[in-house]
Amino acid sequence: MTRIVHIGFGPMGCRTLACALERPENKLVAAVDTDPAKIGKDAGLLLGRAPLGVKVTPELPAAARRARVALVTTTSSLEAALPTLLACAKAGLAVVTTCEELSFPWRTQPALARRLDRAFRAAGVACLGTGVNPGFLMDYLPAVLTSVCRRVEKITVRRIQDASPRRIPFQQKIGVGLTPAAFRKKARDGSLRHVGLQESVDFIAAALGWRLDTVRETLKPVIAEAPTAAGYQPVLAGQARGVEQIARGMVGGRERIRLHFRAAVAEPDPEDAVEITGDPAIVSRIPGGVHGDTATAAIAANAIPAVLRAAPGLRTMLDTPVPAGRGVQPMV
Amino acid sequence: MTRIVHIGFGPMGCRTLACALERPENKLVAAVDTDPAKIGKDAGLLLGRAPLGVKVTPELPAAARRARVALVTTTSSLEAALPTLLACAKAGLAVVTTCEELSFPWRTQPALARRLDRAFRAAGVACLGTGVNPGFLMDYLPAVLTSVCRRVEKITVRRIQDASPRRIPFQQKIGVGLTPAAFRKKARDGSLRHVGLQESVDFIAAALGWRLDTVRETLKPVIAEAPTAAGYQPVLAGQARGVEQIARGMVGGRERIRLHFRAAVAEPDPEDAVEITGDPAIVSRIPGGVHGDTATAAIAANAIPAVLRAAPGLRTMLDTPVPAGRGVQPMV
Numbered sequence: 259m260t261r262i263v264h265i266g267f268g269p270m271g272c273r274t275l276a277c278a279l280e281r282p283e284n285k286l287v288a289a290v291d292t293d294p295a296k297i298g299k300d301a302g303l304l305l306g307r308a309p310l311g312v313k314v315t316p317e318l319p320a321a322a323r324r325a326r327v328a329l330v331t332t333t334s335s336l337e338a339a340l341p342t343l344l345a346c347a348k349a350g351l352a353v354v355t356t357c358e359e360l361s362f363p364w365r366t367q368p369a370l371a372r373r374l375d376r377a378f379r380a381a382g383v384a385c386l387g388t389g390v391n392p393g394f395l396m397d398y399l400p401a402v403l404t405s406v407c408r409r410v411e412k413i414t415v416r417r418i419q420d421a422s423p424r425r426i427p428f429q430q431k432i433g434v435g436l437t438p439a440a441f442r443k444k445a446r447d448g449s450l451r452h453v454g455l456q457e458s459v460d461f462i463a464a465a466l467g468w469r470l471d472t473v474r475e476t477l478k479p480v481i482a483e484a485p486t487a488a489g490y491q492p493v494l495a496g497q498a499r500g501v502e503q504i505a506r507g508m509v510g511g512r513e514r515i516r517l518h519f520r521a522a523v524a525e526p527d528p529e530d531a532v533e534i535t536g537d538p539a540i541v542s543r544i545p546g547g548v549h550g551d552t553a554t555a556a557i558a559a560n561a562i563p564a565v566l567r568a569a570p571g572l573r574t575m576l577d578t579p580v581p582a583g584r585g586v587q588p589m590v
Numbered sequence: 591m592t593r594i595v596h597i598g599f600g601p602m603g604c605r606t607l608a609c610a611l612e613r614p615e616n617k618l619v620a621a622v623d624t625d626p627a628k629i630g631k632d633a634g635l636l637l638g639r640a641p642l643g644v645k646v647t648p649e650l651p652a653a654a655r656r657a658r659v660a661l662v663t664t665t666s667s668l669e670a671a672l673p674t675l676l677a678c679a680k681a682g683l684a685v686v687t688t689c690e691e692l693s694f695p696w697r698t699q700p701a702l703a704r705r706l707d708r709a710f711r712a713a714g715v716a717c718l719g720t721g722v723n724p725g726f727l728m729d730y731l732p733a734v735l736t737s738v739c740r741r742v743e744k745i746t747v748r749r750i751q752d753a754s755p756r757r758i759p760f761q762q763k764i765g766v767g768l769t770p771a772a773f774r775k776k777a778r779d780g781s782l783r784h785v786g787l788q789e790s791v792d793f794i795a796a797a798l799g800w801r802l803d804t805v806r807e808t809l810k811p812v813i814a815e816a817p818t819a820a821g822y823q824p825v826l827a828g829q830a831r832g833v834e835q836i837a838r839g840m841v842g843g844r845e846r847i848r849l850h851f852r853a854a855v856a857e858p859d860p861e862d863a864v865e866i867t868g869d870p871a872i873v874s875r876i877p878g879g880v881h882g883d884t885a886t887a888a889i890a891a892n893a894i895p896a897v898l899r900a901a902p903g904l905r906t907m908l909d910t911p912v913p914a915g916r917g918v919q920p921m922v
Binding site for chain 2: 390408410466538542549553579582
């Protein structure tokens with residue numbers, strides 16, 4: 259039996275908790291959210307299912323001390339998540355979090371990373387940031403694939419997503435239906451960016467022992483050439499149907515890591531692909547790509563037993579046991 | 591600096607050691623082989639390169655005690671490798687080995703597995719069996735891919751290899767040019783089998799927390815329909831051009847894991863594919879497949895830093911940090 263605390267009842271948080279509770283060994287003992295509309299509600303009801311007998315509180319309740327692990331699904335920002343994570347460490351809770359910036363914070367936010375590492379080492383438990391991206395498709399999986407390479411010259415990863423069937427907030431986040439000017443404005447204020455691409459570059463570099471000179475990132479709209487009604491609202495020709503971000507990791511003055519993220523409605527050939535130029539050269543393709551929401555909820559839930567077996571401190575997917583589908587029941 | 595001992599100077603052993611010595615942090619301090627033709631020779635000369643100042647001895651020399659890790663590339667059989675592995679534990683050496691039966695011996699050879707686990711725990715170091723197959727393509731990689739699955743119904747893995755460019759001993763091992771009768775005879779005496787398929791089934795079941803009822807394995811020749819000169823010797827129509835093995839893991843009376851291994855000369859569409867029936871469903875393809883010899887040497891060499899950071903005892907790829915291409919130099 260693994261007693262868990264869940265923190266963060268947004269749409270992805272609810273999916274993650276629901277996925278964790280599908281494993282019979284997990285039991286929810288505390289539920290936390292700061293939203294006044296959720297405080298006092300039964301956690302089960304927030305998931306759209308039967309009551310679980312656990313009411314949402316705005317801070318970690320005393321019952322949290324009976325738990326072993328916290329699922330933290332509150333924010334993409336490491337700085338914003340920090341007080342919550344430190345409170346978990348203080349309560350002796352291992353953490354699995356979908357906080358994107360925590361997937362590999364050692365170069366981007368080294369002071370916060372060290373602080374968390376010290377706190378979790380002192381608590382004797384591990385803290386892991388994971389998810390499908392960052393956390394799997396554009397960092398962990400490419401790193402795993404290099405395991406069979408004698409030499410690596412360059413790694414290119416492409417995540418090309420058709421956003422048409424995705425949640426409305428996701429489509430809004432990638433700028434569907436914006437004019438180019440409105441898109442640029444949102445891009446400038448940072449509200450449009452997919453968070454985690456730089457962290458994925460850092461992860462791959464660390465996996466290979468490469469020292470990065472710089473990481474360069476570009477972001478631009480994918481402009482519709484023809485009108486489309488594939489998304490949550492009609493898109494006219496000339497408007498954005500999504501976003502394209504490219505991050506390039508430079509080593510020794512050369513581009514050695516290239517991550518290409520593109521998410522747009524009416525995108526014709528979605529796929530997740532890893533291309534390793536090296537010996538042996540490897541091209542790995544997942545035609546159609548991996549569904550982001552399901553996959554993020556699943557990997558966070560699957561990582562619970564892995565993080566309980568990991569060494570104490572701030573861990574990454576590089577040095578955590580394979581989450582796999584441990585505890586997944588065979589479908590009937 | 592990582593001081594290493596190398597044990598086993600067969601063709602794959604030499605490739606593995608050469609790969610390990612391409613990493614500047616590895617230094618060879620002892621070399622072991624029981625072949626009288628190799629004893630006393632300089633290890634570098636056996637690799638076809640400049641002398642390394644390390645002579646091959648038939649047993650672990652005193653210098654081995656200055657090393658941290660042993661690369662063991664001697665045999666597919668765990669029973670045959672056992673004395674060597676125990677000697678390494680006694681000398682305080684962590685081990686990376688390409689011994690196929692050690693990739694996941696917990697169900698097939700539980701007594702030997704426990705004995706090794708105890709010996710390596712007592713020594714405070716880890717022992718890991720790895721390679722491309724078993725060790726990566728048909729077990730570790732599928733397990734990694736299930737990490738993003740909420741549910742898994744079935745896993746099918748296909749390794750379809752064109753053996754035409756492979757080493758002659760490999761082609762001999764898969765029965766190229768044998769008559770069906772000669773093939774069956776070799777299959778019966780066990781000299782033709784690809785070793786590791788059962789272990790790969792066990793690995794995947796363990797990754798998912800599934801309890802296997804049984805593992806069923808079939809082996810048959812791939813018969814040439816037309817003559818071919820693609821291999822190391824001509825193959826007539828009606829003769830074997832390779833081998834096909836299928837292992838099926840049964841859970842609750844149903845086939846949940848299916849591993850399809852086929853290696854033959856003149857094989858038209860080689861690939862490594864993983865197909866997960868589940869939520870989400872995932873199909874991952876590596877067109878052309880991964881070159882076995884290079885990949886096995888690479889993953890064993892890449893696993894050295896990973897095994898040094900793993901918990902003591904008998905480990906598998908499931909609970910070892912990602913080998914990745916750590917320490918690989920970017921190609922110029």
